[in-house]
Amino acid sequence: MAEQRRDRQSHLTSLTLGDPSVVLDTTLNAVFHTIIVFSLFLHFAGHNAPGGGFIAGLVAGAGLILRVITGRETLRSRIAIPPHLLLGAGVLLVTGTALTSLVLGNALLEHHTWELDIPVLGTAKTTSALPFDTGIYLVVVGVIAALIEALVAEPGAADAAESEEPG
């Protein structure tokens, strides 16, 4: 029993407690933004190249996990946006896009394509599938964020749980 307790303690220490590692934190902070940018790239590239909202959302979610295991800030500030907002916005975008085409008299989820001439950069092409895919992106990130928030209790709470256990 005592051994098991120490086991659990050691897991806790390695994840959320203990001295923050400066090297780890700095690296992850740098990597985090790269990951988010990469996920956005995957997201926008998705319609014509490997990627898309689901994949990009998973990448961003993985980035979020990395950020969470750095120990310096509180959990909430590490996630930045409350998961339920992400989920809500995602569902709103997904259903909204689906219904918009219906309201406009087209079939459900019938998408429209626009071509934009942007000076210097050239022609960009985008479709109304993009907001739909963005909704998926947000839902996936939101789910991961919600799971993190639910499962990674604040150190204080985890401590309380530990100390209350008969040992």
Add this chain to the structure above:
Amino acid sequence: MIWVLVIHVVVAAVAAMLGSRLCARVFWVALIAPASTVVWAIAKASDAHDGTPIVQHRDWIPELGLDFRFVVDEFALMMLFIVGGIGVLVMAYASQYFDDEEGLGRFTALLTIFAGAMTGLVTADSLLMIFVFWELTSITSYGLIGFKDTKSAARGAATQALIITGAGGLALLAGLILLRISTDSSTLSGLESVEVGGTIASSAAVLILIGCFTKSAQVPFHGWLPGAMSAPTPVSAYLHSATMVKAGVFLVARLAPHLAELGPWRPMTLGFGLATMVWGGYRALRQTDLKLLLAYGTVSQLGMLVAVLGAGESKLLFAGTALLAAHAVFKASLFMVVGIVDHSTHTREISELSGLRRAMPVVAVTAAVGGASMAGIIGLAGFLAKEAAILGLLQSKIAGIDLATAVFVGASALTAAYTVRFLVGAFGDVPDVETPMHRPGVLLVAPAALLVIPTVVFGIADGWATTLVADASGALDDKAATFDLKLWPGITTAFVLSLLAVGGGLALYAIRRPIEQVQTRLGRDRDAADLFQDGLQGVLHGAARVVGVIQPGSLPLYLAVILVAVFTLPLLLILGDSGLPADRVFAESPLQTAVVGATMVAALLLALAQRRFAAVLLLGTVGLGSASLFVIQGAPDLALTQLLVETVSVAIYVFVLRHLTSRFKAPQLSGANLLRAGVAALVGTTVFLLTITVVADRTAEPVDAELTARSYSEADGSNVVNVTLVDFRGFDTVGEALVLVVAAVGVVALVRANRGSDGSDLGRPAASTEDAHG
């Protein structure tokens, strides 16, 4: 018509919003809605009298025959006057009946929506639309009966009413659908031009009648109506006497001309109707609560209406229409009187009421006129109607009608008896009792008294009454328009029977003491309400037992049952077939074999792993194996997705692991484990065989060629996987996104629930708790 309904909805919304600010004055706002019905009916009255009904039509779901199609003929017009007119009076009455209390906005909104539903019900032509309005009245009635939602009696009564009328509504729906199948007509008006017959039509008739009987409180479904008396009196006066309970009667009247010739129809309407008439009257005779007395009286009268209108003969349709109108008017008035008495004296017990005759003479006269009309005293509308009904029964050629007539007259005697009981009980004197009271307000008395006017006017001016009733019933059956109502019919058999009924009633009242003793001696008879409660309890206990057996709460067991159920059948099919297909392919390249081999090793190690962390890593390895297979097959999107899912889930597993012990229970060779191994072997074998067989036995063209071809041309995307997700199969994606969200919410809730139960939630910081409320 559609606009009248829109007005109801808008007024209901406004009333709901203004309820808390206006208090009881909110009823003046709500009054607009039934008033609009009346105004519309008056404006259109001349149009409808041409003999051609007013038809308004707007498509809703034409494929189902579910359309906003309203046909207003003279019968509907009469119902509109009843629904709208009594609605206006009830709203005015309610404005003084209620003190300023909580929830009036909601109450008023429900009452208004109910009025709208009733208006729609009596004018709708589409059979399914009738059902929609029908259910709407049930649902609003639930909220209205249960208005005093802090009282368990009110909640119970509301639930009972909802369950009984809701179950009847289902029967009605089935009946209407069968009727449509057998006649190929989705509208009421369409029934006129078709022959109705056959087994399907008969089944339809039975189901529809069951629906009507529950709604109109026929024995044995009548239990909810007396229970519904726990509703505020305006609701009782409006829903449970004048309108909603008439819905069943209304539908019987509408359908009787078309369906009465069907085998089960007349035995059911006459049998149940007369039984209800007698039972209601009998029960009314022993009530000491004025409102319950009236409620059982209403049950009795509804039975009479079903029996008379259900017969479907022109003469009886004519008489039934007269009864329907007369009953709506005097019963609403009588209920309002009970409300006034209750309001002024705070009691409805006969033994506690004394001296009210002198204290509120106008109310007493109102009640006397209404009661006399109910009992069938000459010179009042009730007499004309009942006289016509007896005449109709005497001249009818239906089998067994003589017995029915005798029962009818006997039950009418009961009616007269409980009417006297009601009047004497409310306004008579009880020795040594002085009832404390305050004077009722003008707005309480005026609506009740106003309803006396039509009772008297139409009772004396028999020519006007004849015109009205003949027009209305003529819309049901052309021949019905040829009959008339007579103030003085002369000394005929029918008149003698009428006198006999009233005289019998007085005699019954005279010997009330012995009757009460007999009723008491028969014991506390088990009424429908008890039967209902017992039945409900039985169902709940049975359900609890069944659930206890099939839901023991063991997740491994559920999983085993599901897996075995799903995989046994395919396995049997494959084994029973000729075995594996000849051109089976196990692997397309050595690389695949290598990857699969590694994956299998990982899976095997996973099953044997003793440390949880090792198990999680091995699980990730298995996932990576599949991802590698996708890479080999050239599916970057799938591989990427799989890779990321594995990564993220391993990380999340690690979060979970913190809360668990680091090792599994030591593995042992127990029966349960062997069983698990067996299930695993079954699933593994089946999936393997299934995959081999299915890939080799492909018959349909793969969709990928078509999707690839259409991807860029139609959806402007060259990544087929993504285009499929967001466009071709976009609707699936919507569903999946919602599933994800629900799953996330579920996980969060589960984790929090567990945390809360061992009390460790206390240490959680404010930020997270805030989130729980957000």
